[in-house]
Amino acid sequence: MKKIPFLDLYSQYLSIKPSLERVIQKVIKNSGFVKGEYVSEFERNFAEYLGISHCVGVGNGTDALEISFQALGLPQGSEIIVPANSFAATAEAVVRAGCKPVFCDCDKSNYTLDLDHLEKKINSKTSAVVPVHLYGHPCDMGRLLKITQKRKIQVIEDAAQAHGAEYKGKKVGGFGRLGIFSFYPGKVLGAYGDGGAIVTDNKELARKCRMIANHGRVSKHDYRMIGRNSRLDGLQAGVLNVKLNHLEEWIKKRNKIAALYLSKLKNCEQVVLPRTEEWARNVYHLFVIRAKKRDDLKSFLKEKGIETGIHYPKSIPELKPYRRFVSKKEKFFTSKISKELLSLPMGEHLSEKEAGFVADSIKEFYSK
Numbered sequence: 001m002k003k004i005p006f007l008d009l010y011s012q013y014l015s016i017k018p019s020l021e022r023v024i025q026k027v028i029k030n031s032g033f034v035k036g037e038y039v040s041e042f043e044r045n046f047a048e049y050l051g052i053s054h055c056v057g058v059g060n061g062t063d064a065l066e067i068s069f070q071a072l073g074l075p076q077g078s079e080i081i082v083p084a085n086s087f088a089a090t091a092e093a094v095v096r097a098g099c100k101p102v103f104c105d106c107d108k109s110n111y112t113l114d115l116d117h118l119e120k121k122i123n124s125k126t127s128a129v130v131p132v133h134l135y136g137h138p139c140d141m142g143r144l145l146k147i148t149q150k151r152k153i154q155v156i157e158d159a160a161q162a163h164g165a166e167y168k169g170k171k172v173g174g175f176g177r178l179g180i181f182s183f184y185p186g187k188v189l190g191a192y193g194d195g196g197a198i199v200t201d202n203k204e205l206a207r208k209c210r211m212i213a214n215h216g217r218v219s220k221h222d223y224r225m226i227g228r229n230s231r232l233d234g235l236q237a238g239v240l241n242v243k244l245n246h247l248e249e250w251i252k253k254r255n256k257i258a259a260l261y262l263s264k265l266k267n268c269e270q271v272v273l274p275r276t277e278e279w280a281r282n283v284y285h286l287f288v289i290r291a292k293k294r295d296d297l298k299s300f301l302k303e304k305g306i307e308t309g310i311h312y313p314k315s316i317p318e319l320k321p322y323r324r325f326v327s328k329k330e331k332f333f334t335s336k337i338s339k340e341l342l343s344l345p346m347g348e349h350l351s352e353k354e355a356g357f358v359a360d361s362i363k364e365f366y367s368k
Ligand SMILES: *Cc1c(COP(=O)(O)O)cnc(C)c1O
Pocket: 060, 061, 062, 063, 086, 087, 089, 090, 132, 158, 160, 161, 181, 182, 183, 184, 194, 195, 196
């Protein structure tokens, strides 16, 4: 069997090549490089897809978080609760915004925020919570909002891995005051470079985010505050507009591959499979298992030509720059399982035959 890549963006490109080349030519011909009509068009389309009123394109997902914190005016030095299990950018943006990241453990089977632990972490200094819809699975937003609303804590959703994921039939991104997305190439909806977006139903907040991201101005020469430069560019927006038309079909394909992994591996005792809650639509940005003898399994699969990943080899509190924010005594479930996590190949590039071969190879490893 030929190699099975973890991700294959080139085969995705080939499947929609004519429309991508057309839009790239158009952007160049009209010099629509920064902001402009392609960006506005994508902002409208993406907001409509999500069912949220406003979308502001920005430079990347990390900027989207930082700009959101600034727009909400979160007090300097206040505490923002983030998952211990996430991409480091979630905590990085908190520190850059002048706040203190406080780490919350993850749920034992869907890996998003453990809400019992969240309640224990909230105190009078808490200004916000950033639920991450990790691996494409939504957080339990109903229960989370009940916890935060009675204490007047802001919610900023990090949906960087969850384009199209749903909680009780509603797309994520619109539950908090602000939601952020990343269009890093490997995400469920990815550009051909960096890109990001902030979404909200609040018109005033959308206006503020747009102003911050564009040098603090409201029009060409009308500056209102010290802002920054973080804009979505026209070529990326053009690519995203084309890809957005295929997003639903790609999410369905991801779910098909996931269903196949789940059924083929359900009796494999050495593997813990990810759980999708009954209220969730999972978009499987990643399909993450917990595996006994993980490193040996990873090498075995590699020899068979199967590429896998680890998300994440270390929890954020274990990373050097973030250790100073946690007490030495504190132990996270997340840190314990990071030695078992393994991400299987996932994406619309996979055939069912290939996914079946991945699952069979895992079973073969444990039967030896
Ligand atoms: C990718 C990602 C980000 C950052 O997005 P960039 O566009 O790479 O800056 C933030 N949070 C999570 C959970 C991510 O996966």
